[in-house]
Amino acid sequence: MAVIYLYFIHSTKRLMEKLTLDQVSQFQSLIYDYYAANRRDFIWRQDVTPYRIVISEVMLQQTQTARVVPKFENWLQKFPDFLTLAQASTYDVLTAWQGLGYNRRGLALLKIAQIVVDEYNGQLPNDPVVLQTFPAIGPNTAGSICAFAFNNPIMFIETNIRTVYTHTFFQGQSEISDKQLLPLIAQTIDQNNAREWYYALMDYGVHLKQNLPRINAASKHYTKQSKFEGSKRQVRGAIIKILTELKQVDQATLVELLDFQLPENKHDRYKIIQDLIDEKVIYNQRGVISL
Numbered sequence: 001m002a003v004i005y006l007y008f009i010h011s012t013k014r015l016m017e018k019l020t021l022d023q024v025s026q027f028q029s030l031i032y033d034y035y036a037a038n039r040r041d042f043i044w045r046q047d048v049t050p051y052r053i054v055i056s057e058v059m060l061q062q063t064q065t066a067r068v069v070p071k072f073e074n075w076l077q078k079f080p081d082f083l084t085l086a087q088a089s090t091y092d093v094l095t096a097w098q099g100l101g102y103n104r105r106g107l108a109l110l111k112i113a114q115i116v117v118d119e120y121n122g123q124l125p126n127d128p129v130v131l132q133t134f135p136a137i138g139p140n141t142a143g144s145i146c147a148f149a150f151n152n153p154i155m156f157i158e159t160n161i162r163t164v165y166t167h168t169f170f171q172g173q174s175e176i177s178d179k180q181l182l183p184l185i186a187q188t189i190d191q192n193n194a195r196e197w198y199y200a201l202m203d204y205g206v207h208l209k210q211n212l213p214r215i216n217a218a219s220k221h222y223t224k225q226s227k228f229e230g231s232k233r234q235v236r237g238a239i240i241k242i243l244t245e246l247k248q249v250d251q252a253t254l255v256e257l258l259d260f261q262l263p264e265n266k267h268d269r270y271k272i273i274q275d276l277i278d279e280k281v282i283y284n285q286r287g288v289i290s291l
Helices: 021-038 050-059 065-078 082-086 090-097 104-119 139-150 159-169 178-188 194-211 232-246 251-261 269-278
Strands: 248-250 283-285 288-290
Touching: 021 159, 021 178, 021 194, 050 065, 050 104, 050 139, 065 090, 082 104, 090 104, 090 232, 139 194, 159 178, 159 194, 232 248, 232 251, 232 269, 248 251, 251 269, 251 288, 269 283
Parallel strands: none
Antiparallel strands: 248 288, 283 288
């Protein structure tokens, strides 16, 4: 499907303060027409529950959907609900998380489950302000959870949504801030079905990115993810992988294994191990490292 242009672009870089009802209707029709013909189908969009939405939204932070799908399915088999997850060990959680990167997100899900079970009787709060007090949940993730889990018309923004609004309303401009986009999101949100509206926006945003290279660069918030090979993230991931396989290993041997597996990565192994210990991701008991 070719990219369709709607000429809502403002003549200056200042915020477009008010859309007409006709403009809102045209924009919603564009998004929903595309969605009707090209809807993406993901497991977390089926059988929607607050638990499944929380897991998927945290997994999808900085991780592509293709990598998340198999991990999400495996996660549900091991931890089907908040209670099961809350009772899991750190080792089991990090083993299930292996391959998604940013392991602190996996540990955050464990802590979220424990909070929900211990403080909210197993029921996820339907309040973005409360959700923002949970680990790994900022304003946008809190908004997306409320929209998807509870179908609440709450504003939030992420990379694909950002792409849709910058492309549609600010063509030819650069350094577009989220502050400029949020009033437009508020005016165009489907008050009756926020869940499907945001799914539709995201799917259209993916379509735009596939057809218009470097479209993200128009946003003031655009950043290119740093290369994984040769990074500290690569060493951190290797440490977790080794410990999920061996369960425990003395520190000297762990460093030797890292040197063997990552000979081109020159980051200080001992410092990264200590960082993970300080973050309580791994533990050091008399020189023996474990999860």
